[in-house]
Structure formats: structure tokens, C-alpha cells
Amino acid sequence: xxxxxxxxxxxxxxxxxxxxxxxxxxxxxxxxxxxxxxxxxxxxxxxxxxxxxxxxxxxxxxxxxxxxxxxxxxxxxxxxxxxxxxxxxxxxxxxxxxxxxxxxxxxxxxxxxxxxxxxxxxxxxxxxxxxxxxxxxxxxxxxxxxxxxxxxxxxxxxxxxxxxxxxxxxxxxxxxxxxxxxxxxxxxxxxxxxxxxxxxxxxxxxxxxxxxxxxxxxxxxxxxxxxxxxxxxxxxxxxxxxxxxxxxxxxxxxxxxxxxxxxxx
Amino acid sequence: xxxxxxxxxxxxxxxxxxxxxxxxxxxxxxxxxxxxxxxxxxxxxxxxxxxxxxxxxxxxxxxxxxxxxxxxxxxxxxxxxxxxxxxxxxxxxxxxxxxxxxxxxxxxxxxxxxxxxxxxxxxxxxxxxxxxxxxxxxxxxxxxxxxxxxxxxxxxxxxxxxxxxxxxxxxxxxxxxxxxxxxxxxxxxxxxxxxxxxxxxxxxxxxxxxxxxxxxxxxxxxxxxxxxxxxxxxxxxxxxxxxxxxxxxxxxxxxxxxxxxxxxxxxxxxxxxxxxxxxxxxxxxxxxxxxxxxxxxxxxxxxxxxxx
Ligand SMILES: Nc1ncnc2c1ncn2[C@@H]1O[C@H](COP(=O)(O)OP(=O)(O)OP(=O)(O)O)[C@@H](O)[C@H]1O
Ligand SMILES: [Mg+2]
Numbered sequence: 001x002x003x004x005x006x007x008x009x010x011x012x013x014x015x016x017x018x019x020x021x022x023x024x025x026x027x028x029x030x031x032x033x034x035x036x037x038x039x040x041x042x043x044x045x046x047x048x049x050x051x052x053x054x055x056x057x058x059x060x061x062x063x064x065x066x067x068x069x070x071x072x073x074x075x076x077x078x079x080x081x082x083x084x085x086x087x088x089x090x091x092x093x094x095x096x097x098x099x100x101x102x103x104x105x106x107x108x109x110x111x112x113x114x115x116x117x118x119x120x121x122x123x124x125x126x127x128x129x130x131x132x133x134x135x136x137x138x139x140x141x142x143x144x145x146x147x148x149x150x151x152x153x154x155x156x157x158x159x160x161x162x163x164x165x166x167x168x169x170x171x172x173x174x175x176x177x178x179x180x181x182x183x184x185x186x187x188x189x190x191x192x193x194x195x196x197x198x199x200x201x202x203x204x205x206x207x208x209x210x211x212x213x214x215x216x217x218x219x220x221x222x223x224x225x226x227x228x229x230x231x232x233x234x235x236x237x238x239x240x241x242x243x244x245x246x247x248x249x250x251x252x253x254x255x256x257x258x259x260x261x262x263x264x265x
Numbered sequence: 266x267x268x269x270x271x272x273x274x275x276x277x278x279x280x281x282x283x284x285x286x287x288x289x290x291x292x293x294x295x296x297x298x299x300x301x302x303x304x305x306x307x308x309x310x311x312x313x314x315x316x317x318x319x320x321x322x323x324x325x326x327x328x329x330x331x332x333x334x335x336x337x338x339x340x341x342x343x344x345x346x347x348x349x350x351x352x353x354x355x356x357x358x359x360x361x362x363x364x365x366x367x368x369x370x371x372x373x374x375x376x377x378x379x380x381x382x383x384x385x386x387x388x389x390x391x392x393x394x395x396x397x398x399x400x401x402x403x404x405x406x407x408x409x410x411x412x413x414x415x416x417x418x419x420x421x422x423x424x425x426x427x428x429x430x431x432x433x434x435x436x437x438x439x440x441x442x443x444x445x446x447x448x449x450x451x452x453x454x455x456x457x458x459x460x461x462x463x464x465x466x467x468x469x470x471x472x473x474x475x476x477x478x479x480x481x482x483x484x485x486x487x488x489x490x491x492x493x494x495x496x497x498x499x500x501x502x503x504x505x506x507x508x509x510x511x512x513x514x515x516x517x518x519x520x521x522x523x524x525x526x527x528x529x530x531x532x533x534x535x536x537x538x539x540x541x542x543x544x545x546x547x548x549x550x551x552x553x554x555x556x557x558x559x560x561x562x563x564x565x566x567x568x569x570x571x572x573x
Pocket of ligand 2: 046047
């Protein structure tokens with residue numbers, strides 16, 4: 001479903017600020033794979049997401065989604081293949097537009113932009129139905145501007161919008177990190193539900209090791225722009241966060257996983 | 266009073282089409298488009314020239330709109346493809362248009378005396394004024410202008426609710442998000458600037474026909490007048506929905522003309538009007554904050570935003 005081959009990205013090449021964000025990434029996701037990604041700050045997780053989404057064009061290598069080569073395509077040209085939820089709850093929605101207008105944009109993804117009313121009765125029904133699944137009472141607030149929603153509500157809406165048209169790849173970049181634990185759990189549950197229902201091939205960055213172990217069927221650890229750990233389902237199921245830390249140290253030849261931000265419980 | 270009052274209403278309505286264009290770029294697209302001064306005069310200059318050469322005035326107005334759209338596209342391409350700062354891109358187009366407008370007109374001022382224009386046509390209909398108890402509220406011509414502006418509002422509001430319109434609004438609201446949903450924000454920006462400047466040029470050509478001449482300097486300060494209308498309208502009449510905001514902008518344009526009329530009647534010179542305009546904008550921009558500070562000493566936060 002997703003194939004990342006020999007992808008390399010260097011920022012500010014040849015200057016004092018040179019930074020190798022991705023050294024040489026090879027990654028292959030089968031349809032329906034739900035892969036969690038962990039790694040320390042600056043490991044290249046977001047950069048990996050960005051080269052897949054088209055926000056960043058890699059210096060070398062190839063990216064194929066559902067058999068289609070997209071390496072050099074702009075973000076909007078491959079948007080029909082990709083659903084995305086960002087860390088910042090305000091990033092995935094248009095705050096000055098209503099809930100139904102935001103959903104209409106999501107629904108229109110890849111459909112070619114037309115000069116017909118964006119929201120009609122039929123779509124409104126569909127929106128209500130889908131919003132009901134979020135369990136946030138948003139189905140009764142179609143005409144509310146998204147800017148008035150809470151972070152959790154916005155993130156729930158972003159998730160719905162990102163998956164509305166069943167994209168080939170779902171990219172989640174720490175999409176629960178900005179929420180309080182209760183709301184974060186809600187979004188986690190919702191994520192599992194949505195991914196399960198739509199059989200979405202998913203790549204989820206998280207800083208929560210427990211989340212990384214409990215969710216999905218495969219776990220990747222990134223460090224300095226390389227995948228240093230790739231843990232399959234069977235092994236992952238039996239691991240504790242302590243095991244994961246040990247595995248990291250081994251992979252790094254003894255270097256401890258120095259990361260205050262990680263939630264180990 | 267009555268005569269000046271009618272004039273202010275009529276002007277307010279004609280300039281409102283320009284103000285709606287400014288609303289589209291500044292508010293909807295979040296693009297500070299300075300092309301306006303140039304494209305307004307471009308509309309007036311081209312329409313006047315074409316009418317003098319015998320072109321049907323309606324066709325001349327439509328061609329002026331096309332020219333305005335091209336000016337908008339030019340600014341849009343400079344900013345999106347050429348990566349020139351949006352403010353500067355507009356200023357460059359505006360400056361270039363000053364020379365182009367002179368080329369079109371071949372002189373600084375083109376009188377439309379004895380020419381058939383859209384305005385003389387409307388005059389010719391001899392519509393009755395709308396009067397209550399002997400006071401004229403709206404001249405027959407103003408009624409026609411009002412109808413025209415209503416149609417423009419309807420079109421703008423409809424457009425902004427189409428799929429494409431939603432993309433355009435999201436481009437101003439959250440470009441990262443709308444790109445992730447497959448819209449080409451370069452395209453929507455260029456398209457928005459084209460539509461806005463077509464409206465500005467239409468306004469310019471109508472104003473030229475209304476006042477009976479085009480002048481190469483007729484666009485100077487237009488962007489500030491447009492902004493004044495938008496801001497005054499929003500402050501006085503609200504902007505909770507697109508429809509409401511569009512109506513507010515039109516009313517803002519009329520209020521602006523009435524303020525100018527009163528300023529003139531109070532003895533100020535026509536040459537003082539740019540100063541008055543600046544003062545109006547400053548008051549409209551600061552007054553809401555000042556009032557807020559008086560009511561409750563809270564800081565103003567703006568919801569949402571864009572993220573790279
Ligand atoms: N646009 C950019 N220009 C220059 N350097 C960048 C840019 N984007 C990322 N980097 C650098 O590339 C490296 C990888 O960044 P990236 O954002 O992918 O890390 P991350 O794994 O997502 O980290 P975090 O956990 O903090 O989100 C970092 O050193 C970062 O400073
Ligand atoms: Mg990151």
C-alpha cells in the first residue's frame with residue numbers, strides 16, 4: 001500500500017545548519033497495516049510524515065502509494081490518497097468556517113472542485129450521521145464555527161474529516177499530544193474505531209510508549225533519521241515499555257533513551 | 266441637503282462593488298491586495314476609452330472587468346509563483362497599471378460628455394424617486410444601483426458557498442488544511458484575486474460613467490476607501506455570516522459616503538477627504554478595542570490560525 005524506498009532528506013545542505021532529517025528510509029506497509037512510530041525529538045518522524053504527504057519533497061528515493069508513484073507530486077496532487085491529522089488541534093480545520101462547511105471540504109477531496117453549493121440537504125444528513133459516531137453532540141451544531149469547539153472536539157472532527165473519503169494512507173502525527181488525558185483517550189478510542197471500520201493503512205506518530213505498544217500491529221522506532229527498530233505484531237504484544245527501552249538501548253549499542261517527554265507508564 | 270444626500274447614496278452603492286472586492290481579498294482570502302488602486306482606474310480608463318470609440322457601454326464595462334481580472338491574476342502569479350510578498354506584488358501591479366492606464370487613455374482625463382453610457386441609459390428610464398412625505402429617500406437611479414448591488418451580493422454569497430468558494434475561504438482561513446484536502450492554494454489565491462479585481466474594475470467603470478469622465482488618478486486611495494467601507498460596515502452591522510458581512514460592507518460604503526458628505530458640508534475641502542478617510546479607518550479600527558477595554562479589561566484573543 002505504501003512503499004518508501006531509500007528516502008533521504010537533508011535540510012540546509014552544505015551550510016553550518018545542515019541537518020540530516022532522514023538518512024535512508026526503507027519502509028513498506030501492507031494494506032490494513034496500522035503502524036505506530038516512536039522516537040526522540042528531532043528523530044525525523046514528522047519529516048517522514050511530510051515526505052509521504054508531499055509537504056516536503058525528498059532529496060533522494062521514491063514514494064509509492066497504492067501502486068502510484070508520488071515522490072514529486074505536490075501536496076494537493078496526492079491529497080486524494082492521504083488523510084492527515086496534525087498535532088495542533090487548530091491545524092486540521094478552518095476555524096472561521098462552520099462544521100458542515102469543513103466537512104463539505106473533506107467530502108470534496110479528490111472529487112474535483114465544482115461550482116455547486118458545497119452543502120446541501122443530502123450531505124447534511126450524511127454529516128449528521130457521521131458526527132453522531134463521534135459522540136460529541138456535534139451533529140446538532142452543524143452551523144457552529146469550528147473556532148468555537150474545544151481542542152478535543154476539533155481533533156475528533158479532524159479525524160472524521162481525514163478519514164471521510166477512506167484515504168489509502170492515514171497519517172497521524174502526535175494527534176493526541178495537545179489534549180488532556182481524558183480527551184486524548186477519547187481520540188485514541190475513536191482512532192481505533194475509525195481505522196478498524198475503514199480498514200485504513202495507518203502511520204501514527206506518538207510520544208506515548210504505552211499507546212505505541214497497545215495500538216496497531218507494528219511498531220517502528222526512529223533515531224537520527226533511521227528506523228532502528230521494527231517490531232512486528234507478535235513480539236509487540238508481549239512487550240512492556242521497559243522491554244521497549246531495553247530494545248532501544250541494544251539497537252543503539254548501549255545509549256540510553258534520553259527523553260523526558262516520553263510517557264512510560 | 267437632499268441633492269447631496271442622493272449623490273452620497275448613489276456613490277456609496279457604486280463604490281460598494283469595489284468594497285466587496287476588497288472584502289473578498291482582505292477578509293476572505295486574507296491577502297492584503299494593493300492592486301485595487303490600479304484596477305479601479307483601469308476599469309474606468311478602459312470603459313471610457315471603449316465607450317468613446319463607440320463600443321456598447323455594457324460590453325465596455327464587461328471588458329473592463331476582464332482587464333481587472335487580468336490585473337488580479339498578475340498580482341496572484343507574482344505572489345504565488347514568483348514568491349513575491351503579497352503586499353509588494355499588489356503594489357507592483359498597481360504602479361505598473363498607472364502607466365498602462367495612461368497608455369489606454371492617452372491623456373490624463375477622458376470626458377464622457379454626450380456619450381451614451383450605462384448611466385445615461387438608466388437616467389433615460391426616468392424612474393420615479395422613492396419618496397416618503399415629500400423627502401426623497403432614494404432617487405430612481407439609486408434604486409437601479411441598489412438592485413445591481415443586491416444581485417452582486419447574491420452572486421458573491423452564492424459563490425462563497427459553492428465547493429470552490431469553500432476552498433477559497435479555507436485558503437484564507439487555514440491554507441495547510443485545505444492543501445491537505447487537495448485544493449491548490451496557488452490556484453484559489455489567483456482566482457480570488459481575479460474575481461475581486463474584476464469587481465473593482467467594474468466599480469471603476471461604473472463610477473467613470475456615473476461621473477461622466479475617467480481620470481488617471483481616480484483610483485488613488487481606493488484601497489483605503491474600500492477598507493474603510495469593510496471595517497466601518499463590520500463594526501456597525503456585524504459579520505457573523507457571509508451574507509451579513511456582504512450587506513455590512515455595502516452599508517459601510519454608503520455610510521462612508523455620507524460621512525464624507527457631512528464633512529464637506531461642515532466646510533472641509535474636497536482635498537481634505539483623504540485625511541478624513543484615514544481618520545475614519547483609524548477610528549473604526551481602534552474604537553472596538555477601546556470600547557472593549559472600557560467594558561472589561563480583557564485582552565482580545567483571536568481563535569484559530571494558520572500553521573506551517
Ligand atoms: N523545515 C526544516 N528546516 C530545517 N530543519 C528542519 C526542518 N524540519 C525539520 N528539521 C530538522 O530535521 C530534524 C527532524 O525533524 P522532525 O520534525 O522530523 O523530528 P520529529 O521526529 O518529528 O521530532 P519531534 O518529536 O520533536 O516532533 C530535526 O533536527 C529538525 O530540527
Ligand atoms: Mg514531530
